[in-house]
């Protein structure tokens with residue numbers, strides 16, 4: 001994956017990245033709000049050693065002070081001084097916890113010690129810092145005074161006393177939120193990459209072509225209008241979905257040029273992948289190109305075409321096959337010029353048997369003779385054998401795969417079911433591809449070569465298209 005692919009991946013999964021950033025940043029805000037504020041009070045101590053009157057004695061005294069500074073800072077953070085300070089202030093804390101709040105630091109080549117004390121109360125922080133410093137002055141005097149009671153060899157002076165701190169040093173609000181945002185960004189990117197690696201749905205041309213062993217001949221965008229009105233009015237309609245069906249129609253005409261398929265089964269691996277909607281609109285797109293088209297509802301278990309097209313349901317395919325109606329009685333003209341429909345008929349107890357019968361084969365031959373194209377909707381391949389049986393009797397299958405939903409294994413399994421009955425897959429169609437945004441990522445990320453290949457294969461002109469098309473590929 002190069003940098004460009006990475007940028008496209010992030011664009012495709014921007015929502016994951018944004019949500020992670022917001023969640024982690026909110027976590028940082030909550031952490032900041034729930035952290036007990038700590039105040040810091042500071043004093044500065046000056047260490048001096050008894051020097052002499054000559055320059056060398058003064059130099060020696062200064063060296064002595066610098067050497068002592070390190071030991072003094074250890075004593076400042078030590079247990080003895082902590083206990084003495086607790087006794088002096090009458091505090092109700094252990095020496096150990098006070099030690100944890102005291103930090104003494106020195107600067108190299110100086111005789112200064114900075115003492116910092118943190119506490120939940122600003123006043124107490126100041127009191128402890130001052131008391132600790134005062135006690136230390138006394139302690140050093142005791143330690144440095146020789147046994148004979150002569151002058152101490154070194155002494156400490158509180159050069160700067162502590163005052164009440166105005167604002168807490170903890171929590172560090174801006175640092176926490178900044179860290180939260182940075183961490184959120186990193187976690188979001190990691191999550192986006194991980195989700196991409198774990199995603200086993202079909203989203204790219206190369207995968208779909210490898211699994212089906214056929215080219216991707218169409219890509220139907222998600223269109224909310226389609227949910228309300230599945231039959232797209234093609235007349236003068238240049239919407240993205242109408243154009244997608246026109247491209248699919250064109251690509252269909254270029255499949256198996258020597259023996260163009262005319263009886264086509266529309267199927268998919270699982271339910272709700274857009275088979276029926278696509279079947280209707282492929283039929284309408286073919287009818288728009290002045291072909292005489294029959295749309296057959298071959299899904300006898302969940303017949304839907306009559307509902308999508310406001311037609312009569314109970315008389316249709318199953319009724320003709322069982323001999324209870326003639327073909328002429330069952331065929332229904334629609335409000336769309338050139339489109340005739342054979343509904344599913346009453347739901348039979350044995351759809352697979354009916355579809356696999358010799359009568360069904362003969363009926364399909366009769367329909368082939370009567371119409372330019374017979375488009376057959378069917379049931380999902382992984383649910384029942386009906387679609388595979390229909391496919392075996394037809395010229396071929398258009399395999400629908402719902403973009404980002406159909407899993408690779410499902411598609412593989414479904415194609416296997418078709419291979420078992422010797423049915424040929426004419427082409428694959430992506431359904432409900434996102435109208436904007438991330439679909440292009442997958443096409444270009446994985447399938448550039450293939451896209452170019454198909455682009456060469458695809459037509460240069462479609463006589464039925466309402467407006468001149470650029471050399472058409474089968475992707476949006």
Ligand SMILES: Nc1ncnc2c1ncn2[C@@H]1O[C@H](COP(=O)(O)OP(=O)(O)OP(=O)(O)O)[C@@H](O)[C@H]1O
Pocket residue numbers: 220221222223224226227228230268270271272273274275276277278299302304378379380431432
């Ligand atoms: N291109 C599209 N844009 C938006 N919604 C769509 C599109 N295609 C199909 N749908 C919606 O998806 C749902 C399933 O569609 P459809 O009935 O065509 O699927 P199906 O594969 O035939 O389902 P089943 O397996 O039950 O027969 C319907 O609500 C339909 O309106």
Ligand SMILES: [Mg+2]
Pocket residue numbers: 275276277299304377378
């Ligand atoms: Mg259906």
